[in-house]
Amino acid sequence: MEYGELKEQIDGLGERQRRGCARVLSLVSLGGGVRPEFRGHLDGASTYREFFEALYRDDDLRFTRAWAAWAKLDGKQWVGRFEPVRTSARVPFGGRGMPVVLSGGTMLVPLAGHGKQAHVLEFEDGAFNEDAATYFTSIEGAFTCAEMAFEGIYDVFTSGNAVLFERWALNEKGARVKAAQLAQKYGLTG
Structure with missing residues (x-):
């Protein structure tokens, strides 16, 4: 599927669904197209739902805002x-x-x-x-x-x-630091 088709499908949805899907689209888009890291997911899809489901199935994307937006919009048990x-x-x-x-x-x-x-x-x-x-x-x-x-x-x-x-993970000064940031700071990442 091409980006233009994806956008047309989303524009053709009812107002409530269109608003939510437009938010997901904005999180995967850049300069009138899909960002490179999401392009493979779009190539294998023929509908906006197939595209968003492909994003959702990809465990490498679990921490992205796009993944979260679709999970929330579609009521996923994530x-x-x-x-x-x-x-x-x-x-x-x-x-x-x-x-x-x-x-x-x-x-x-x-x-x-x-x-x-x-x-x-x-x-x-x-x-x-x-x-x-x-x-x-x-x-x-x-x-x-x-x-x-x-x-x-x-x-x-x-x-x-x-x-x-x-x-919460706290640093030596008592400020909140995400665990991944702590691990990186102390060289604990693989």
């Missing part, structure tokens, strides 16, 4: 594509969300409620594509969720019925 430190699956919850128990009380992380079961996952800093998830809040200190104990600073995200806790 969490399994990343490796958590630990997980608790099919945790039942009532009401509107998953309870997080803090020393001074409880807060609810809002979830969609489909099936009233959630997955609770802990990730290292930078271990999943944050753009595919919905940011909820940050928590510092000791807390529990789904009988899992946490201590430190965590960003809390949701995606469908998954609650994702991303533990």
